[in-house]
Amino acid sequence: MSDESRPSPTRQAPDTRANTPTAVVIPAAGRGVRLGPGAPKALRALGGTPMLIHAVRAMAASRGVSLVVVVAPPDGADEVKSLLDAHALPERTDFLVVPGGSTRQESVRLGLDALPPEYGIVLVHDAARPLVPVDTVDAVIDAVREGAPAVVPAVPLADTVKQVEPAGTPGEPEPVVATPERARLRAVQTPQGFDRATLVRAHGTVTDDVTDDASMVEQLGLEVVVVPGHEEAFKVTRPLDLVLAEAVLARRRLNDGF
Numbered sequence: 001m002s003d004e005s006r007p008s009p010t011r012q013a014p015d016t017r018a019n020t021p022t023a024v025v026i027p028a029a030g031r032g033v034r035l036g037p038g039a040p041k042a043l044r045a046l047g048g049t050p051m052l053i054h055a056v057r058a059m060a061a062s063r064g065v066s067l068v069v070v071v072a073p074p075d076g077a078d079e080v081k082s083l084l085d086a087h088a089l090p091e092r093t094d095f096l097v098v099p100g101g102s103t104r105q106e107s108v109r110l111g112l113d114a115l116p117p118e119y120g121i122v123l124v125h126d127a128a129r130p131l132v133p134v135d136t137v138d139a140v141i142d143a144v145r146e147g148a149p150a151v152v153p154a155v156p157l158a159d160t161v162k163q164v165e166p167a168g169t170p171g172e173p174e175p176v177v178a179t180p181e182r183a184r185l186r187a188v189q190t191p192q193g194f195d196r197a198t199l200v201r202a203h204g205t206v207t208d209d210v211t212d213d214a215s216m217v218e219q220l221g222l223e224v225v226v227v228p229g230h231e232e233a234f235k236v237t238r239p240l241d242l243v244l245a246e247a248v249l250a251r252r253r254l255n256d257g258f
Ligand code: C5P
Pocket: 026, 027, 028, 029, 030, 031, 032, 041, 042, 071, 100, 101, 102, 103, 104, 105, 107, 108, 125, 126, 127, 128, 237
């Protein structure tokens, strides 16, 4: 057998995963300070509905998802439970709320700890990406079912990216160190999908501060693959993102009306 035709040792046979139940962990315990003062980011309203509810509905819209675990602010689990109870959610999906931690990583780990044993595939989705289309969720699940231990949705970049030597003081000029080739870069979104055992191992092994879960799996030396993301899966981070999110919702309402 040539090297090309030999299956990757980190992949699992697709048929062992085809019927594996899938759960989603939504870390929603951040304060979202970049959005300005006010309620925790996940509880901010978009089109009159909290961002978190949009995110939960976006995950539950996938027929492949049978459990959604919301990781709430440490002192806000009861509030989040009441919020879920107060909004219509698909009946075929189960919901759990657990208190989060002081970092995103800790919050995800606490969500993983709460998963019943039968869930062999786990998606991790930021509450701050409320408008991800169901096709993106399904594409991630499909790629994990087909055998990838870790899958990330991503989009090409519009801007050229520079690596800099960060200035000590904000606003100071920063020397450019390198310009990575834009065509080879992708902006990564969520939900990111994982073989559960792989993600649990990554969270138990990697202690560095990371900004996404897939990079922990990369650090284990395992294969991470990219599938096409979507422009509407953007992260609501700054005040302008709220304006864009409202515009996307208004466009959806208009399209649904016809
Ligand atoms: O801060 P950032 O936008 O990267 O946060 C990404 C996601 O992680 C958000 O949905 C936020 O609520 C969540 N988070 C968390 N626990 C923390 C910090 C952030 O669940 N301690």
